[in-house]
Amino acid sequence: MKVQGKLWSGILAGCMVLSTVLAGCSSNAGKSEAPKPAESAKSDTANSTGKSLTVLVEGGSPANTVATQTAEEFKQKTGYEVKIETVPYIGVYDKLNADIRANKGSYDVATIDILWFPALAKGLTSMGDLMSDNVKKDLFPNLIDGGTVDGEVLGMPVWTNSKVLLYRSDLFNDPKEQEAFKAEYGYDLKPPANWQQYRDVAKFFTRDTNNDGVKDMYGTSVFGMNNGDSVASWLDHAAQAGAKPMVVGKDNKALVNTEPYVKALDFLTTILNKDKSAPEGALNMASSETSEMFWNGKLAMMLAWGHFYVPSNDPAKSKVAGKVGVAPMIGGDAGIGVIPGPWYQVIPDSSKQKDIAKQYVQFVYEKNELFMEALGVAARKSVFEKYSKRPEYAHLNALQTTLEAPQTQNRPILARWNQIEGEALVSAIQAALSGTESPQSALTKAAASINEIQGK
Known part of the structure; x- marks a missing residue:
């Protein structure tokens, strides 16, 4: 981390x-x-x-x-x-x-x-x-x-x-919110356990709370900043989609253009660009920026490093102290998975x-x-x-x-990992999130770059 x-x-x-x-x-x-x-x-x-x-x-x-x-x-x-x-x-x-x-x-x-x-x-x-x-x-x-x-x-x-789900327990436990959510989505409002529930809840809580025509609360965030945080976040979801091993195979050739990785990046771009349930400035956001928004009551949920629960409930740090719940990381088709x-x-x-x-x-x-x-x-x-x-x-x-989830796994042990992360993966994530390339196209280029860095 x-x-x-x-x-x-x-x-x-x-x-x-x-x-x-x-x-x-x-x-x-x-x-x-x-x-x-x-x-x-x-x-x-x-x-x-x-x-x-x-x-x-x-x-x-x-x-x-x-x-x-x-x-x-x-x-x-x-x-x-x-x-x-x-x-x-x-x-x-x-x-x-x-x-x-x-x-x-x-x-x-x-x-x-x-x-x-x-x-x-x-x-x-x-x-x-x-x-x-x-x-x-x-x-x-x-x-x-x-x-x-x-x-x-x-x-x-x-x-x-690792990342876990932090959420606004006051919102999730509000009977009016529960009634409205069930009327719209057909099931009970609860901390999401899978991708579809996560998308539904994020869309539901994205709103203009003071009726001035501008969204001032979002359901969640997406990490897109030019650093390792965005790569780890994307790889969390790749693991949930079934990626194993991570990034490269036994032959050290890139796997990032295969289905689990593409699904994971598509999941993030959908939340940001289609559902619009994450702030538009995602390319400038990672853990610090997301936590600040959550602590200031601007996010209903965040997938954050586990230790963020402590300051989230500190009145000196957080405006939502005492109103924060925590649940395991969400799961995809392969279940829960993260990059610790x-x-x-x-x-x-x-x-x-x-x-x-x-x-x-x-x-x-x-x-x-x-x-x-x-x-x-x-x-x-x-x-x-x-x-x-x-x-x-x-x-x-x-x-x-x-x-302890079966899909939780470490990053690959690669001597040139920092170069791979910085030159291939971050740029692919940003290209997809910005809409300039599709997830498949961006990750195909990233795979070629990784193979070149690896001498494959």
């Missing part, structure tokens, strides 16, 4: 209240067993020159929050000071990649986006020894695979996330103290519930189960259902 600086600000504003309780949060994430310490023939204490560990994280992120809050406890346990280096989102990749290539050993641990594994894999240390059976059982499907390249486990997940957005801790091979770095990764795994407090999601099932009992974390059951 790529989350840009502006979006972190929105997340952190929505989670500000939660941060005050982090210091008193229990470190026991659940009944699942923590990883066993890695064995080593040599002591890191002997190899270390400064009794310190350098951790690279995105500034203002949950990874930064948790690293800061746990640094003193780790020092008390091990004698190692945790030095935290913060950089902007893409700076994490740039810094880590440059350090690995130069073999400098500036960083011992880093928290990275799943998207970066293909490019960084050759410079990362295996973490297979941390993945006991009990650890595996406590992690969501696809999490281990998401951090595995060529059979080597290279990352320990710290959180996972996990992050991982990794250890670069260039680190001069891998043993203490693995101890740190184990330590943070045991503190996994701190990510739930900081962001509203975590990696461990036991943490989800514990927090789902609290009303402020009502999104977790819907999120768990979505993450």
Whole structure:
């Protein structure tokens, strides 16, 4: 899940209240067993020159929050000071990649986006020894695979996330709205579970609420901005339409011009251009813009990352606080499916103290519930189960259902994914949404571009 600086600000504003309780949060994430310490023939204490560990994280992120809050406890346990280096989102990749290539050993641990594994894999240390059976059982499907390249486990997940359905419960529960919807569509108004219901509800709630001749509330939104958010949103629907594997086949040739992908893009263009139940400015909208509209009462529904439920119910952030419900992601012909957005801790091979770095990764795994407090999601099932009992974390059951759906799957592990996303997929989505090309035509061109990038 790529989350840009502006979006972190929105997340952190929505989670500000939660941060005050982090210091008193229990470190026991659940009944699942923590990883066993890695064995080593040599002591890191002997190899270390400064009794310190350098951790690279995105500034203002949950990874930064948790690293800061746990640094003193780790020092008390091990004698190692945790030095935290913060950089902007893409700076994490740039810094880590440059350090690995130069073999400098500036960083011992880093928290990275799943998207970066293909490019960084050759410079990362295996973490297979941390993945006991009990650890595996406590992690969501696809999490281990998401951090595995060529059979080597290279990352320990710290959180996972996906889109779910957030909706205005006050509107859905209004008897007048229920009566009007049933009269028009012939079935009961409820949170939509499939594409047709989603379209119907979105059209129903798109309206001019003050009778000035201008629509001021839409049923939903469509992501069309020039970034990875629009690609992930489209791929969510491709998975729902039956796409598997994602984007490329076993031969690494593009699949994006095949039926599930075309259906998914047609679904989005229909909502935007035919039904007109999403704002016209879709090419300038993604998660941040959609959430702002929803929080300001301008959308009846949004398909948003699960953690957005927390700020949606924060009166300091949202005008519709207390009026927001949550349901699993909608399903297509193949059922529910999404592209999750996990992050991982990794250890670069260039680190001069891998043993203490693995101890740190184990330590943070045991503190996994701190990510739930900081962001509203975590990696461990036991943490989800514990927090789902609290009303402020009502999104977790819907999120768990979505993450465990059979069609939920990771993006492909491709070294040139960023290029494929930026040069082929975003432009195809925008061409279709703008109406300049049909979904089939746009994706046929995207497939040719992907094959060229892949050398196929």
